[in-house]
Amino acid sequence: MSIIASVSGLTRDYIQGTITVRALRGVDLSIQEGDFVALMGPSGSGKSTLLNLLGGLDEPSAGDVSIEGTSLTDMTEAQRSNLRRDRLGFIFQSYNLIPVLSAAENAEFVLLLQGVGPKERRERVFKTLADVGLAGMENRRPNELSGGQQQRVAVARAIAGKPALILADEPTANLDSETGNALLELMKKLNEKNGSTFVFATHDPKVMAVANRVIKLVDGKIISDERQ
Amino acid sequence: MITLLLIALANAGELEASLHGDVKTFGTAIFPYEHILMPPEASGTSVWNLRLKGEARYQDWVRVEVHHVLNSNLGDALALGGFGSTGVNVVAPEVVQLGWEHDIEGGVSLTGRTDRANVLLRAPNVDITLGRQAVSFGNGLFFTPLDLVSPFSAATIDSDYKPGVDAVRVDGFIGMTGKITGVAAYAGDWSADGTVLALNGQGTVGVTDLGGFAGLIRDDVVLGTTVVSAIGPVGIHSDIALTLPEDDDAYLRAVLGGIGRPTGTTIVSGELYLQTMGAADPADYLGKTLEKPWAEQGVWTWGRMYTALTVTQELTPLLSANLASIVNVEDGSALLLPAVSWSVSENTDVGLGAFMGLGKRPGEVDPLTLIDPTTFQPLPDAQLFNRIPLASEFGTYPMTVFASFKAYW
Numbered sequence: 244m245s246i247i248a249s250v251s252g253l254t255r256d257y258i259q260g261t262i263t264v265r266a267l268r269g270v271d272l273s274i275q276e277g278d279f280v281a282l283m284g285p286s287g288s289g290k291s292t293l294l295n296l297l298g299g300l301d302e303p304s305a306g307d308v309s310i311e312g313t314s315l316t317d318m319t320e321a322q323r324s325n326l327r328r329d330r331l332g333f334i335f336q337s338y339n340l341i342p343v344l345s346a347a348e349n350a351e352f353v354l355l356l357q358g359v360g361p362k363e364r365r366e367r368v369f370k371t372l373a374d375v376g377l378a379g380m381e382n383r384r385p386n387e388l389s390g391g392q393q394q395r396v397a398v399a400r401a402i403a404g405k406p407a408l409i410l411a412d413e414p415t416a417n418l419d420s421e422t423g424n425a426l427l428e429l430m431k432k433l434n435e436k437n438g439s440t441f442v443f444a445t446h447d448p449k450v451m452a453v454a455n456r457v458i459k460l461v462d463g464k465i466i467s468d469e470r471q
Numbered sequence: 472m473i474t475l476l477l478i479a480l481a482n483a484g485e486l487e488a489s490l491h492g493d494v495k496t497f498g499t500a501i502f503p504y505e506h507i508l509m510p511p512e513a514s515g516t517s518v519w520n521l522r523l524k525g526e527a528r529y530q531d532w533v534r535v536e537v538h539h540v541l542n543s544n545l546g547d548a549l550a551l552g553g554f555g556s557t558g559v560n561v562v563a564p565e566v567v568q569l570g571w572e573h574d575i576e577g578g579v580s581l582t583g584r585t586d587r588a589n590v591l592l593r594a595p596n597v598d599i600t601l602g603r604q605a606v607s608f609g610n611g612l613f614f615t616p617l618d619l620v621s622p623f624s625a626a627t628i629d630s631d632y633k634p635g636v637d638a639v640r641v642d643g644f645i646g647m648t649g650k651i652t653g654v655a656a657y658a659g660d661w662s663a664d665g666t667v668l669a670l671n672g673q674g675t676v677g678v679t680d681l682g683g684f685a686g687l688i689r690d691d692v693v694l695g696t697t698v699v700s701a702i703g704p705v706g707i708h709s710d711i712a713l714t715l716p717e718d719d720d721a722y723l724r725a726v727l728g729g730i731g732r733p734t735g736t737t738i739v740s741g742e743l744y745l746q747t748m749g750a751a752d753p754a755d756y757l758g759k760t761l762e763k764p765w766a767e768q769g770v771w772t773w774g775r776m777y778t779a780l781t782v783t784q785e786l787t788p789l790l791s792a793n794l795a796s797i798v799n800v801e802d803g804s805a806l807l808l809p810a811v812s813w814s815v816s817e818n819t820d821v822g823l824g825a826f827m828g829l830g831k832r833p834g835e836v837d838p839l840t841l842i843d844p845t846t847f848q849p850l851p852d853a854q855l856f857n858r859i860p861l862a863s864e865f866g867t868y869p870m871t872v873f874a875s876f877k878a879y880w
Contacts, residue, residue, distance in 0.1 A: 300845065335847075341842060352847065
């Protein structure tokens with residue numbers, strides 16, 4: 244298994260008034276291809292901070308993040324943006340769908356940015372939406388879909404670009420238990436079928452049940468890292 | 472409640488008290504052009520506004536002024552730099568919140584606010600006003616470089632009342648014509664960036680009023696002069712303000728204007744205006760709105776050089792027509808403001824008017840380029856505005872028409 248992402252000595256400080264808050268304290272971690280990782284921990288433990296640093300959405304105070312062997316530290320913002328577009332997929336708690344676009348157009352958005360041609364875009368989008376259980380709903384706008392269906396569109400958008408790593412921040416937090424379970428099963432299936440690598444920041448114990456690796460953070464440090 | 476208390480005191484024979492007010496209704500309609508900056512279709516707003524004005528005087532040395540404003544809105548107005556705002560429900564930062572808001576079903580909102588609540592204490596040669604009050608400096612008509620506390624845009628439909636600000640004001644009178652005014656006003660918080668300190672002095676030499684201004688306006692040093700005079704039958708005014716920000720380049724705002732009556736029923740006024748911090752390139756206009764003069768100090772024009780001309784013609788003793796134009800000299804765009812006003816009775820006016828933006832419309836923008844490719848959210852304003860290059864200032868504005876009804880008692 245190749246290493247998709249790695250962090251070493253990762254530290255992130257935030258200045259709040261006169262106080263410096265250390266959100267991450269020298270974290271070392273490697274994510275392997277095909278991992279289905281749950282970052283668990285209480286609020287303020289640093290899991291979302293770690294996720295943002297893995298995604299190049301934030302810059303570390305110290306330490307380094309590498310994606311597929313390339314250090315983000317040495318990249319310009321434009322290079323990081325290209326890397327996010329081409330190699331990373333993101334799933335957000337509140338879905339972040341573009342309300343004026345249909346499900347297919349939302350899923351197609353990343354492919355447009357990647358410069359994929361129209362025919363291939365259409366094929367990939369329809370196949371991906373079918374993979375997430377939304378066949379026949381391609382032309383619906385977000386306000387015509389349930390919360391679970393909207394998050395499925397977000398999953399389709401995240402995987403449509405064939406990223407090396409999918410980062411999901413509390414993807415089930417806005418969903419009821421049954422819908423959340425179904426979504427997790429879907430992502431697990433995508434992980435097993437396509438070998439997609441997922442990292443979740445989550446409070447949801449259900450994620451722990453389906454993850455093959457659970458990393459627990461407390462006060463900005465990894466206190467356990469177990470495969471199951 | 473306060474007003475009733477004042478009336479009760481008046482009945483006790485100690486006070487002179489009065490209660491006045493006005494009722495205003497406005498209907499505005501916006502006709503957007505096709506662009507991502509514009510709403511997708513024409514929209515209308517209806518505003519109903521009631522202002523109760525209570526005033527009480529105790530002999531010659533105390534005056535209490537209280538205004539309470541009720542405002543009801545139906546529909547959403549497009550607020551692009553204050554353009555087309557009715558101006559009747561503008562709120563300045565408040566030390567003490569004296570307002571309330573209630574949403575009624577059907578898109579109607581009802582708000583109430585105490586817009587004036589101040590006490591004037593009068594001693595020989597000194598007036599002290601404490602509390603919520605209107606604060607204004609300078610003499611500009613369209614362009615007001617010295618009006619540094621909650622100024623109105625010239626594209627405001629009704630500018631009868633500036634929003635009250637929480638302030639302490641001291642006016643000292645020297646001789647027959649000299650006056651020094653000091654103001655400390657709250658403008659958002661108690662830091663230097665959230666307060667206004669101003670000192671204004673004025674005196675008269677012959678037919679000319681001369682003034683000097685010094686202030687610390689939201690942490691920026693501002694120095695200014697004012698001149699009001701007359702050349703023959705033409706009144707002349709000029710305001711100049713030099714702002715010296717601590718961490719940015721100094722800039723100058725200056726207006727020179729005149730007003731005259733070529734006939735007994737015609738009034739003509741004009742102004743030339745310069746603001747050196749404005750953008751020379753229309754592509755930079757939207758970015759300017761994020762900078763301090765626009766974001767915090769109420770500057771509403773984006774360019775550098777302007778002219779304004781207005782002609783008011785009395786058609787009958789009760790009916791007058793007004794045509795104003797404001798031109799951005801550098802990009803060639805213009806704002807036309809035609810209006811008619813009819814005095815239905817002694818205390819009742821009806822008005823009709825429009826704001827017409829003339830000039831190049833903004834170029835087409837692919838909306839998807841305005842979305843962050845990672846978070847799928849709209850880009851932050853600073854990046855967003857760089858991707859919507861405007862082609863002219865007033866060509867950016869949609870056509871707005873309005874009707875107003877005002878009754879005073």
